[in-house]
């Protein structure tokens with residue numbers, strides 16, 4: 001069980017680094033995920049890992065955390081080679097990891113999830129629930145997290161789950177903490193909170209590896225930066241020596257054009273008109289119109305009800321009050337199936353729960369939503385046509401995969417997200433609802449996807465876009481609807497919207513309402 | 515601080531030729547051949563006789579497996595949705611009884627329905643399929659709409675259908691069936707029916723919307739719903755088809771035996787599940803193929819026939835069969851873990 005630390009074989013252990021990875025190589029069938037890669041982490045620093053989707057960041061982290069065994073190369077902790085035969089070995093050696101995909105047990109409480117396999121026991125050997133709750137409360141107090149330890153995890157928002165994962169990782173008191181895109185589902189407020197936690201840990205001398213695709217975060221927390229591209233180590237430098245453009249150039253190997261390439265397109269008639277929409281106990285009195293060619297952004301803090309509105313529009317949780325009209329005609333949407341028949345599409349926020357079919361291939365994941373349309377003859381699917389269309393989508397979205405037969409679970413997080421975007425674009429919707437569309441997607445691909453969204457709007461699609469990334473909402477939307485605690489607090493036109501005006505409406509209810 | 519660079523132009527391995535992974539069927543087929551050869555060798559040693567070079571024996575073996583095979587194909591698609599069907603053996607018995615009672619010839623004085631003798635073969639067949647499908651619809655509705663776990667819902671049907679089969683004639687067998695009807699089960703017909711069903715469902719699972727939805731629901735029911743699939747309706751359909759195939763198996767079994775008996779198909783549901791699981795269908799849902807199930811059924815058949823050939827006692831046969839099922843599940847779990855982590 002225990003990690004073997006073989007001190008004899010490294011005579012001059014350099015203790016300057018907390019962690020060193022040398023010449024790591026890892027291959028999967030058809031893919032060289034990492035090739036001759038190095039990484040060095042100094043104690044008491046935050047080290048950012050940057051690279052495009054599929055560059056190998058998560059794979060490298062999984063090697064350090066004992067999930068994968070490298071084909072070649074060595075991991076050294078405190079200068080001593082580390083032999084890891086599983087994640088438990090890594091935890092024992094003092095390495096904890098927050099995975100890109102959340103891994104909590106939905107039907108267990110927060111406290112049970114955090115202390116899983118380490119539950120405090122009473123004299124009879126049973127789990128001591130009082131101690132469990134108080135330990136969790138103490139941890140939450142220390143980290144400033146405001147959640148009830150007794151709550152079941154399935155009741156939490158994704159952001160809530162992410163905070164629980166963070167608390168769980170911290171609770172191991174490890175020397176090295178790996179965070180793989182911890183902020184992809186967080187709004188600014190929780191991100192700030194996370195940064196306070198990180199600064200605290202850094203002050204205690206811990207090492208933190210931090211993966212993100214958000215450039216501003218990197219310069220806010222990182223001391224050092226390592227850049228990867230296509231499974232290769234490209235460069236390591238102090239954050240102070242790099243700027244965003246330089247990092248992007250290193251990541252992508254070429255210049256990336258402007259983000260948020262918003263085109264002004266003629267706004268058409270009202271396509272979707274929502275009046276006094278409500279879902280009991282979740283949100284109420286939500287009214288708005290979306291026009292053809294318009295991009296309506298929805299902003300708000302986590303828990304403001306943005307995602308619920310999207311799910312209600314799409315029939316995932318049918319509305320309990322209010323009306324929905326499409327092209328001026330009132331309609332009832334009680335299931336996603338009905339919503340799709342009326343020309344809607346919804347890219348959901350939670351990739352793993354409501355998006356991916358992990359045991360199926362990339363192709364099967366992409367084609368699933370169009371098996372009713374032009375791609376069937378009676379009950380039979382026109383596989384050849386589907387293959388072609390999926391191949392086309394794969395190229396448009398630059399999905400990095402050996403082929404369409406690959407299991408989707410083997411793709412990197414960002415590439416899985418692209419497949420899901422492709423799934424919904426293939427349905428050729430008239431009303432496209434995107435909930436965190438660029439979650440986990442790298443800067444280059446993000447610009448591509450923004451361009452695609454703009455283009456669709458130009459073709460007359462009505463777009464509703466939810467994003468926790470304010471610059472994205474500000475950059476892409478024609479109009480922004482802001483929500484707070486299940487109510488709309490106001491609308492902002494593109495010209496009036498900025499960081500401050502949005503945040504004001506998002507945090508405090510205001511009289512301004514449409 | 516040291517700065518290391520590595521800026522060679524690299525081409526990602528995505529362009530490298532990809533080693534195609536062998537489909538699971540290949541490894542299951544290897545197991546089948548291995549077991550058959552083992553019996554061949556042991557056969558020569560123990561009995562000085564060939565196991566395989568005996569067409570008669572092979573035909574009997576395949577005939578025996580055909581009826582379980584038909585059920586197993588229905589069960590396979592149920593397991594792919596992440597469910598289970600424990601009722602197929604009992605549904606087989608019930609349909610065998612009902613079918614036989616409508617296929618009796620007028621030469622027989624104690625017919626169940628004296629007014630309904632010498633009916634054309636299509637009527638007992640159609641009614642048999644209908645009874646099976648109806649049992650499936652009840653299973654599916656309990657699961658999809660009443661939200662009862664598949665294990666419990668089909669366990670209930672397993673007990674009830676068997677009871678109904680007994681109650682139907684107070685436990686009396688129903689014999690003297692028309693020749694027209696028994697023809698369905700004569701000669702190699704059961705094998706032909708089994709293979710026909712296998713081909714149809716292989717195509718249905720691979721190339722139709724029905725099949726693709728079946729996999730999607732098993733892989734992630736929530737995502738399936740959000741992708742516009744009517745999950746409940748589809749589940750009812752899947753269980754209905756499983757029931758229909760159990761009904762077909764009941765028709766074939768009664769036609770072949772020339773009688774309907776309430777004790778028919780006892781524990782066939784377990785053999786059917788075993789065939790599916792040995793064939794690579796994952797109990798976690800979302801994974802499985804008809805070809806695998808066919809090979810899985812053949813493995814069970816070879817085992818049975820081989821042990822009989824060697825004169826091994828039936829009790830020991832069951833012990834080995836149980837061990838094989840457990841081994842198949844262990845292999846499945848290992849595959850799942852591998853899928854998660856590699």
Ligand SMILES: Nc1ncnc2c1ncn2[C@@H]1O[C@H](COP(=O)(O)OP(=O)(O)OP(=O)(O)O)[C@@H](O)[C@H]1O
Pocket residue numbers: 028029031032033051052053054055056057058059060100400401409410411412413414415440442855856
């Ligand atoms: N289990 C696996 N089986 C096969 N291929 C894999 C597996 N895990 C990762 N890969 C491949 O290895 C490459 C690197 O993937 P990795 O997840 O490390 O990327 P990443 O840098 O974390 O990307 P992202 O920013 O999208 O999360 C990808 O091409 C991916 O398809």
Ligand SMILES: [Mg+2]
Pocket residue numbers: 057058059100180412413414
């Ligand atoms: Mg990753």
